Amino acid sequence: MRRDLQAVVAADINWGIGKDGTQTLVIPEDRKHFRSVTGGGTVIVGRRTLADFPGGRPLKNRRNIVLTRDASLKIEGAEVAHSVEEALEKCRDDGEVFVIGGESVYRAFLPYCAKAHVTRIYAAADNDAYFPPLDTLPDWILSAPGEEAESNGLKYAFQTWERV
Ligand SMILES: NC(=O)c1ccc[n+]([C@@H]2O[C@H](COP(=O)([O-])OP(=O)(O)OC[C@H]3O[C@@H](n4cnc5c(N)ncnc54)[C@H](OP(=O)(O)O)[C@@H]3O)[C@@H](O)[C@H]2O)c1
Secondary structure (H helix, E strand, O other): OEEEEEEEEEEOOOOEEEEOOEOOOOOHHHHHHHHHHHOOOEEEEEHHHHHHOHHHOOOOOOEEEEEOOOOOOOOOOOEEEOOHHHHHHHOOOOOOEEEOOOHHHHHHHHHHEEEEEEEEEOOOOOOOEEOOOHHHOOOEEEEEOOOOEEEOOEEEEEEEEEEO
16 A cells, blocks of 8 residues: 555446446536646556547646556656556655546556545436445545535535545
8 A cells, every 4th residue: 555645536326437438416616626637646546547538638737647658658748657656656756646546557556545525416317437435445444525516506515535
C-alpha cells in the first residue's frame, strides 16, 4: 500500500461507474469536486477513460500518466506507462497521486491505495463498468460518509473510504 495513492470515483448504488466507455450519471458538482481533489497532483488513467475526456486530451494542471499496453502510443501532454509497476515507479516521489479509472485501472491499483474519494450517487443506472464494492471488502471502512445533497434530481454524497 502507498499512503500517497488515492482513488477518485463517482459510483452509483451498485458501484456502477459507466457504460459503453462513458460515465452514466453526471453531476456538475462532482466535476467541480473532482477538479478540486485532483488539481495540482498526478493522475493515473486508463487509455479508454482518456479517450472519453473532452477532445481525448489529458487533464490540465495535473501530471497525467496513461496506462496502455501499446508500446508505440505517444500522447501529447501525458506520459505513458505499460504496467502497474511502471506507473507506480514514475510517480514514486510525486506527493499526491490519484487513480481516476476506469474499471480495469481501479481494479489494478486499488490494492496499493490508502484512500478512496467516492461520490456516491443514490441511484441505479444501467452500467457495464464497476468500481470494486468497498462495502464488501473487509479492509476498507467508510471514514467520512459526507452530507447528502441533490443535483439534477440525483441524491449524492462525497464519501471518504480508508484502508484499515
Ligand atoms: N464514474 C467514474 O468516476 C469513472 C471514472 C473513470 C472511468 N469510468 C468509466 O469506466 C469505463 C472504462 O473502464 P475500462 O476498464 O473499460 O477502461 P480503462 O480502465 O479506462 O482503460 C483500459 C485500458 O487501459 C490499459 N490498461 C489497463 N490495465 C493495464 C495494465 N495493467 N497495464 C497496461 N495497460 C493497461 C489498456 O489500454 P490499451 O487498450 O491501450 O492497451 C486497457 O485497454 C468507462 O465506462 C468510463 O466512463 C468511470
